[in-house]
Amino acid sequence: MADRDWKHTACILCAANCGIEVALGEAADSRRFVRIRGDKHHPGSRGYTCEKGLRLDHYQNDVGRLTSPMRRRADGSFEAIDWDTAIAEVAARFGEIIDRHGGERILFYGGGGQGNHLGGGYGSATRAALGIRYVSNALAQEKTGEFWVDGQLFGRSRCHTTGDYERAQVMVFWGKNPWQSHGFPEARRVLKAAAADPSRTVVVVDPRRSETAELADLHLRPRPGGDAFVLAALVSLVAERYCQRAWVEAHCTGADEIRAAVAGIDVAEYCRRGGVDETDVRRLAELIGTATGGVSIYEDLGIQMAPHSTLNSYLEKLIVVLTGNLGVPGGMNLHSRFASLGGGGSGGRSGADEPRTPVTGHRLVTGLVPCNVIPDEILGEHPDRFRALLVESGNPAHSLADSQRMRAAIEATELCVVIDVAMTETARLADYVLPAASQFEKWECTFFNLEFPRNVFHARRPVLDPLPGTLPEAEIHARLCRALGAVTDDDLAPLHHAAAGGPDAYAAALFEAVVERPQLGKLLPVVLYETLGPTLRCADGTDAQQASALWGLAQLCAAQFGPSIRRAGIGGGVADEALGQALFQAIIDHPAGVVFTVDDYPETLRRVEHDDGRIHLAIPVLLDELRALAGEHPPGPDDAFPVVLSAGERRSGTANTIMRDPSWRRTDPHGALRVSPADAARYGLRDGGRARVITRRGSAVAVVEVNEAMREGHVSLPNGYGLGPTGDTVGVAPNELTASEDRDWFAGTPFHKHVPARLEPVG
Ligand code: SF4
Incomplete structure (x- = not known):
């Protein structure tokens, strides 16, 4: 195929938007993407794609497309x-x-x-x-809590931080599985390179042993809904032992209020409530606190669509700022933008x-x-x-x-x-x-x-x-x-x-x-x-x-x-x-x-938009929520709903919902319900069998996949199912099971990753 037959465009299935080239067919196929390849000329993705981008003909030629008002x-x-x-x-x-x-x-x-x-x-x-x-x-329903925190810390919600994953000495993925959900250019290549480099460390915090966790040097598996406790323990350790005091004094206000708010945190108790090993949290604090080559942290929907969503974002950003990992190579930076989102x-x-x-x-x-x-x-x-x-x-x-x-x-x-x-x-x-x-x-x-x-x-x-x-x-x-x-x-x-x-x-x-x-x-x-x-x-x-x-x-x-x-x-x-x-x-x-x-790295600090040019660390309403954690325990299983459903997991066969034609998937045709072996035994489920998932809002029947990567008490359904080009659907539409009142008290973001549920075998 000659070069002139390829047309530059981009994949639209995740926020990475990799450059692709498509070749159209001839005659009756002249509107079909008969071939798709990564675009080597794209300056961000440089030829990289995952497997999903190569199936975009299913979007372009979806049988449900409209041709008239x-x-x-x-x-x-x-x-x-x-x-x-x-x-x-x-x-x-x-x-x-x-x-x-x-x-x-x-x-x-x-x-x-x-x-x-x-x-x-x-x-x-x-x-x-x-x-x-x-x-x-x-x-x-995803990012407004984080954007609001950015606004408080840096002056405007458009002051969004981004990780420098190509260079980071330590990269932490919290509620994030970039192997499947990407989120930055060439995610799999960057992950593999970091995992293979003994001088760099990959950390994953996720109840599930995700594909990214398989590559990680350290994997913490918090109890679903327990992340705020783990983050609070980490901020406490960082503030006490690894705070870059001179840097913080020079660039921030409110550090004393942060130190006072976390001073009384019982790290061992918070780790217990969060369901993680205290030793791992201390090791993570040390990794972050002693890194000299930059720390990048990617917080995503696993904690943003879960209890304490806005507080989670706040605590994550405090870790970055207190350790001076803002505006440095390998750290977090305030990027330029062509237009503001939100x-x-x-x-x-x-x-x-x-x-x-x-x-x-x-x-x-x-x-x-x-x-x-x-x-x-x-x-x-x-x-x-x-x-x-x-x-x-x-x-x-x-x-x-x-x-x-x-x-x-x-x-x-x-x-x-x-x-x-x-x-x-x-x-x-x-x-x-x-x-x-x-x-x-x-x-x-x-x-x-x-x-x-x-x-x-x-x-x-x-x-x-x-x-x-x-x-x-x-x-x-x-x-x-x-x-x-x-x-x-x-x-x-x-x-x-x-x-x-x-x-x-x-x-x-x-x-x-x-x-x-x-x-x-x-x-x-x-x-x-x-x-x-x-x-x-x-x-x-x-x-x-x-x-x-x-x-x-x-x-x-x-x-x-x-x-x-x-x-x-x-x-x-x-x-x-x-x-x-x-x-x-x-x-x-x-x-x-x-x-x-x-950009130059010092550009980041010049982009802080508070009038005094400083980062305002104290957010009173969230410090109150942080202090209230002392009297709180993560929502535990109850008899009516003993498991936590993550409704909308990103997998190799899921993307955003613009792919409406189920035949685009090569795996997981029914959008299986993933359960741990222990839960399968407890609820009488078998691999390939069917289960009814019951929540306070509704119920649905799903095919079961017994999956060793799941933590006991934690089950998941994928996103992107329950759609159909002509009204007939495949798999479970996750939001038939979620309730609008289950949301973050502050930003209103939903708890899709924390839906109390119970399971029953079917048939
Ligand atoms: S789905 Fe894959 S190919 Fe498409 S933009 Fe995301 S990483 Fe790139």
Whole structure:
């Protein structure tokens, strides 16, 4: 196959977003990915992929893909309608909602997945046009606790830390199995290299002996739900013995409050409550405290979707900071970003002035409505409840806790509109479904640009034209904004004219237009798409209209990270005012991705955004929670629910839920329930047999896999099952078993990794 037959793009199945090249078939197969390989030209992944990325044809050619807008009939069935009718009716129906209740009563959910954030960027214009104030997405059931802690420590929730795993002397994976869930470039290669190097140490903290734990030098297996005790013991040891006092005094405030809060911790007792050997915890403290080549810690969903979620994030970050492993090679660093993730930038407020949700009064964590309170914000008779939903590239009926209540909530809305590529579980409940082009049929990108010191941005060009009947989100939102009357030809005429004069003339005209009419600024992605977009071209002449939202973001990125962009070799001799344009041109001219920033390690401390430039270690509300651990014991087994179910384990045959076709998997066809040999014997289960899993919320029957890697009392089901392209499903949908009230008291993040359950043999 000649080089010209391969097209650069990226895998969209996990946040690593490895570069891939795809080759299309011929004739009847001309829309099929007949071959896929790792892209050696991608500056982040350099040809690396795992096995999952090589099966993306199952996404691109899913049999459940939509090819026409759909409208629900009175009897609940759907009928195909044309785009003009769909856009006009959706705009009119939302207009009625606004007239009756106001735009604040519309909830927006979604806005992109692990590799498709560009469409969500255009969605912000429709949100502004509708007057939507409340937003939620998957981050609000995974990462908002951690982001909030970042905001408190470093000044803004966008001050996100990332590990330097290539160089770390000690790498710790806490509630994380990068062998399967990846999370950083070339994860398996990096893990194998570290494991083979006697001067480096890999540590895993996970109840299960995961694939990563198999490689580790030290594996701690806490009792499910006991991590906060282990972390607290570790902070206590670190604060007492390994604190880099001079460094902490120079860069932090609040160290005395931390020392006081952990001084009385009985390490042996906390280890016992956490279910780990005290000797192992002391060894881990010493490894971290004496490392001279940097310590990187990756905390993930195993502790973020479990009891004490936000506290866990806080304690993990204290370990890093107290030992001076921030802003050093091999340690944790504050990375650059092309765009901010999350719903809101501040993340620093707590207390009476925090923004709250309208019904339950739950805090908006980093600007997002916690997913687990959404049903309570819709169901019932509260006058301020959400009355309508706009869902884009999200599937809350499947992926949020307590699917039964979530379905009831969606059905209780007066209007639900879904923008997606397929007839998802949520789309089946909607009033209108607008079919989007797939992530390989339009310009796309990820804003998961989380690397340090070299950070990569990959603006992906379309591999195919949109499937007939579908539209890219940029076009859908442009049409919606026009139908809603938010943008008119008169508004845009001066900008059309200015765009013909080149980027400088355009930037000046845009500034003037936004000053004159600030609402245009909120509609910016669509304004750019409509006016500047038609003039945008790659160096080879490729049309880049759909990438126009990136032009605006490139200006912001250049203003914030100019020296890092220049260190990456972008901008040459251009003036600072032109750096954003140079950055934009660089990213659209590199179809396999480009390094857009190169940082120095000291950059990290300069990125702390508190006014005094210091890290604020004391977070009073979480220190109270830490102190309260003294009187608490981890939730133990009870007679009704004696095991802990981890609902949503990442395995070799699971990815995110955009892979809806079950035939993409080569292993684990039914999504087996993994149980330890001891539990199998106790509950009368056999390998290959079936078990009923019963929780407080529901029950489901699963195929049993007796698995030596499981800890006694801990069972797991995989994520990504219970989906089906045409409504028939395979395996257990995890959220049929979870309850929305099981959530972190502070951030509202669900306890998917800690679901009390019992098991019964079936048949
Ligand atoms: S699943 Fe993740 S690690 Fe595997 S190829 Fe895709 S992006 Fe890369």
